[in-house]
Amino acid sequence: MTLEDFHVHTAFCDGRDTPEELAEEALRRGFTALGFSGHAYMDDGRDWGMSREGASRYRQEIAALKKRCPIPLLCGIEQDYYAPDPPDGYDYVIGSVHGMRRGGRVCEVDSSLALFEQAVAEDYGGDVYALIEDYYDLAGGVADKTRCEIIGHIDLVTKWQEEKRLFDEQHPRYRAAAESAVRRLIPSGALFEINVGAMTRGCRTSPYPAPPLLRLIRELGGEIILSGDCHDRRALGRFLPEAAALARACGFMRCVRLVPGGREYVALY
Numbered sequence: 283m284t285l286e287d288f289h290v291h292t293a294f295c296d297g298r299d300t301p302e303e304l305a306e307e308a309l310r311r312g313f314t315a316l317g318f319s320g321h322a323y324m325d326d327g328r329d330w331g332m333s334r335e336g337a338s339r340y341r342q343e344i345a346a347l348k349k350r351c352p353i354p355l356l357c358g359i360e361q362d363y364y365a366p367d368p369p370d371g372y373d374y375v376i377g378s379v380h381g382m383r384r385g386g387r388v389c390e391v392d393s394s395l396a397l398f399e400q401a402v403a404e405d406y407g408g409d410v411y412a413l414i415e416d417y418y419d420l421a422g423g424v425a426d427k428t429r430c431e432i433i434g435h436i437d438l439v440t441k442w443q444e445e446k447r448l449f450d451e452q453h454p455r456y457r458a459a460a461e462s463a464v465r466r467l468i469p470s471g472a473l474f475e476i477n478v479g480a481m482t483r484g485c486r487t488s489p490y491p492a493p494p495l496l497r498l499i500r501e502l503g504g505e506i507i508l509s510g511d512c513h514d515r516r517a518l519g520r521f522l523p524e525a526a527a528l529a530r531a532c533g534f535m536r537c538v539r540l541v542p543g544g545r546e547y548v549a550l551y
């Protein structure tokens with residue numbers, strides 16, 4: 283398995299390190315490529331995105347780094363569903379949903395268990411499946427909305443399930459919402475990522491997405507990419523073997539790697 287990661291955050295958004303520090307760490311660890319994916323600027327009060335000015339410096343800094351780095355570097359962006367600026371000028375786009383807008387408020391599913399529970403109680407009248415249906419309704423449209431190459435953490439709504447069981451992933455309403463999102467996304471040709479970011483952060487012991495969704499993606503002919511969603515160079519490459527093992531267990535024989543201008547297939551065996 284080649285070591286590489288195309289879902290990596292820098293200090294231009296909510297990551298810890300500069301692009302240069304991350305590239306140096308990738309070289310030390312024997313990576314064959316690295317892709318940066320800064321969070322797009324957000325104008326709704328959420329603070330994990332790059333500033334507009336920061337996004338411009340991010341692109342410039344990575345462009346300069348590409349010229350002197352011995353492995354291919356790609357400059358991507360993680361475009362939230364609601365990001366106001368089009369993701370122009372990047373090598374690739376990861377399209378993600380981190381929360382929903384409802385009644386003028388943002389219902390966060392990603393930030394904390396407390397905010398998730400608050401959204402269920404105050405914005406969905408205690409009906410967690412209504413929140414889930416809204417989440418997957420946006421997730422199913424994220425490829426159309428962002429024109430992404432990669433679909434970020436499709437079942438992010440399960441983030442807190444290990445800390446506190448909030449709903450049943452076998453519930454007909456959960457399954458219908460999640461499966462419908464996958465079916466809507468397949469024709470886009472965008473890659474589904476196996477994302478280990480929550481494992482690195484210590485709030486989960488398994489990657490996104492859950493095996494039933496991964497099996498459905500495989501049955502429908504979807505392709506996958508392995509993502510670290512790394513926010514700290516000390517974690518670069520961590521748990522990617524677990525992501526590959528999950529892909530194999532769900533019947534995938536290959537994953538995709540991004541290369542300048544396109545994609546290549548990598549055998550998982």
Ligand SMILES: [Zn+2]
Pocket residue numbers: 360378380434435
């Ligand atoms: Zn994300």
Ligand SMILES: [Zn+2]
Pocket residue numbers: 289291360511
């Ligand atoms: Zn991310």
